[in-house]
Amino acid sequence: MIKRNIILGLLMYSAIVGAQVSGGSQKYNSFTSRNFMKFNRFLTVPTFSALRENKTSLNAIVRNSFVDFEDSPKLYLLSYAGKMRENVGAGLAVYQQEVGVFKDFGALANYAHRMQLSDNLDLTFGFNVLYSRRSADGLKVNTQQPDPAISNFQDIPIVNWQPAVTLSFGKFDVGVFFENLLDFELRENKMATSFSEKTYSGHLVYTHEFTYAGGIFEAAVFRVLGLARKPGDGDFGYGGNVIFDLPKAGWLKAGYDKEYGISAGAGVNLSDKISIGFSYEKGDFAATNEIGIIYNFGEKSFSRRVPKRRSGSVSVKLPERKPKNKFRANDSSKELNSAYDSINKLNKKVDEILRILKENPPPAKELPEEKDTSELVVIPENEEKDTSLRRRTDTPWRRSTITRTRNGGSRTAYYVAANQFKSKENAEAYIEEKKWKFEKEGIDAKYVYDSKTKFYYVYFDSFAKKENAERMTEEFKDKKLFDGEDNDPLALKNKKTYKEAVFIVKITTGDGKQTYKERKPQPPAKILTIKKVGNMEEGYYIQVGAFGNKAYADRFVDELQNDNIAAGYFIHPSTGLRHVYILKTISKAKAIKLYENNLNGAYYDRKSIVNIK
Missing domain, CATH: 2.40.160.40 (monomeric porin ompg)
Incomplete structure (x- = not known):
């Protein structure tokens, strides 16, 4: 040794x-x-x-x-x-x-x-x-x-x-x-x-x-x-x-x-x-x-949720909630809104009578059965309609196409975004990490590059009008889809949740003026099951929104009804959310069929099927 x-x-x-x-x-x-x-x-x-x-x-x-x-x-x-x-x-x-x-x-x-x-x-x-x-x-x-x-x-x-x-x-x-x-x-x-x-x-x-x-x-x-x-x-x-x-x-x-x-x-x-x-x-x-x-x-997470305003940056602003009683102070305005609602209901009744007299109803394959139609408008009777928000006449849900940009073209739109990154790699990683949650809610997350700010924005949808983007933002926030998980280090560190990070950003893509239209994306039908609580009615609902604020739910229902789309909402006793739907049926096959054909061509925007049982 x-x-x-x-x-x-x-x-x-x-x-x-x-x-x-x-x-x-x-x-x-x-x-x-x-x-x-x-x-x-x-x-x-x-x-x-x-x-x-x-x-x-x-x-x-x-x-x-x-x-x-x-x-x-x-x-x-x-x-x-x-x-x-x-x-x-x-x-x-x-x-x-x-x-x-x-x-x-x-x-x-x-x-x-x-x-x-x-x-x-x-x-x-x-x-x-x-x-x-x-x-x-x-x-x-x-x-x-x-x-x-x-x-x-x-x-x-x-x-x-x-x-x-x-x-x-x-x-x-x-x-x-x-x-x-x-x-x-x-x-x-x-x-x-x-x-x-x-x-x-x-x-x-x-x-x-x-x-x-x-x-x-x-x-x-x-x-x-x-x-x-x-x-x-x-x-x-x-x-x-x-x-x-x-x-x-x-x-x-x-x-x-x-x-x-x-x-x-x-x-x-x-x-x-x-x-x-x-x-x-x-x-x-x-x-x-x-x-x-x-x-x-x-x-470590290096994303910036909502960037500070600085020279040369895109202005990012969360939509402001309008005061619930903004127009209620004026009694004459309340009376006008009530009269306007009554006239709309009367017009719809007249249309139904004329259709019966002419004996020319639409083909059965293009409309839900009568018993399902009668169940469409189900608004709790003990609640008074909130008319504080101005009703809009635009009907984006009937447009079957969206505007896209060709190579060399350009498009300015308002994007409903949840995050932003300096690198594409981090944007893709974020989408993959949250993919299971997005798919569960029927949300398609993508990213877009803004050449002005040099950021990659993870977004859910884009709109030509800012007010439509604001409505989607409010819908997401009311659904509480982006609450931070308990093990989310960023949420714990900043004491913020993902719903606070949903924001609207205006982005111009491309470098020319060539655009084209394509059909709105329609993901495969998936059914989300909700356990029946209290007096909730069982059945299959085609849901188009969920709101925590009654004013937004009432406005959305009225806008759909004004466009001759029968709509209503039910209130979940546990969450208090108002689930707006455009169809209720006891037939699973019928719900899937009307989902896939966009309610016979009447509603092309995002929707989901909810089964209460």
Whole structure:
């Protein structure tokens, strides 16, 4: 055993002294090629702190190399890193590395910035700044005669600037990393390595996110890293890592490096905040193990809900609620509204009588059965109609088409939006994250790019008139569709809910005047079941809105009735919401049929089927 330790010490000593003579700076950052690949990714490539990252963490790592021998090399590393802003990543690390009689103490700072070149192409520039100081401990030399090389050793302080560039497209990231582009030896005021001794590497990363997975695989990420490395005049090296990250449980990792051998590792998430990980590496000479504990500060969201008004920005304003009794102060206005309602009802009765006298009713396939029609207008008798809001004559629900923009065309519209992002990637991620909730409510979320503000807005629908967008916004807010979940970090941090974030933004797309019309989208019929409560009537309802404010519900019903569409609403006893519907039937097939043919061409806007049972 003693003989083997002496041989090892001689080998390590000769290797280190030889490296110092050559002046190569690789010895000052040899820990960068091997790490968890889940945390501390900036140690592998500086740009990784800003790529596919939305967390910050504090990490403590201990590595023992050549564990089969006594006094084996050790590395102690403490780091804090992650994404600081939407397009900015940063990190800070301090370390101590003991190799034989030599000790390296250093600190490393990281910065990375991602720039969007196009909708699907990003360029990220980053760098590490490393300060390292090497000293020798003569007390560790177990020899009878003092070694002049050790006793006369002077500390070697080095500053090393390590830039990197990465191009990202789709699920791939590819780039180059210059590990010692500017390495300056402070004691002798000279470069530590000549140009021919510079080390550079190339990297290729593939990342796949399991967006639709559930259970233990929810939000899982599979990442593959490939590295090729050229150390000065030396031979090419290569290596790779594969990690399967399961946020619900932990992670598994495997890798290979030409210089260090094969490796495997695993991690366990003890809680949402704390994780531990272990790696084992076996090379030609001896084994290496690494253990770490990680404190996770949690995910970060970098979206801006409602932007502040500033020069050159789009004015964003939440619709103001009109006072409920705004027009009630004037008794004559109330009488006029009442008379107007009576005239409309009389006109509809006259139309029905004339249709019967002419004996020319519409085909049965185009109208609901009589018993269903008689059940359409069901408004609680104990409630007085609220006529405080002015009724509008526009009937957008009868228009079967919407205006779209051709290539080179333009369109100005009012978008009902819920979020905005600087990058398309974050907008798509937000839509995927909330997709299950949108589909459950029959909402189709999309995003649109505003070239003026440089934001991607996640929106639900767009309108030519602002008042129509305001009505949809009020409908969403009354439905409480965007209440923040308990585990939503943004909602907890800002004490806001998603319904407060629904806003209207005016956007002009395209650069010309060419537009065209296309049919309004109609998602497949889905039936939402509501448990019967109190005196709610069972049946299938084609629902077109839900309001918490009685004035808005009464206005919408009147507007539909004025357009000869029989409408009513029922009140949910538990929520107090008024569900406006345009058909009630006991036949599921009939409800689906009228949903699919847009109530015989009378209502093309968004609607849903509700089954009360």
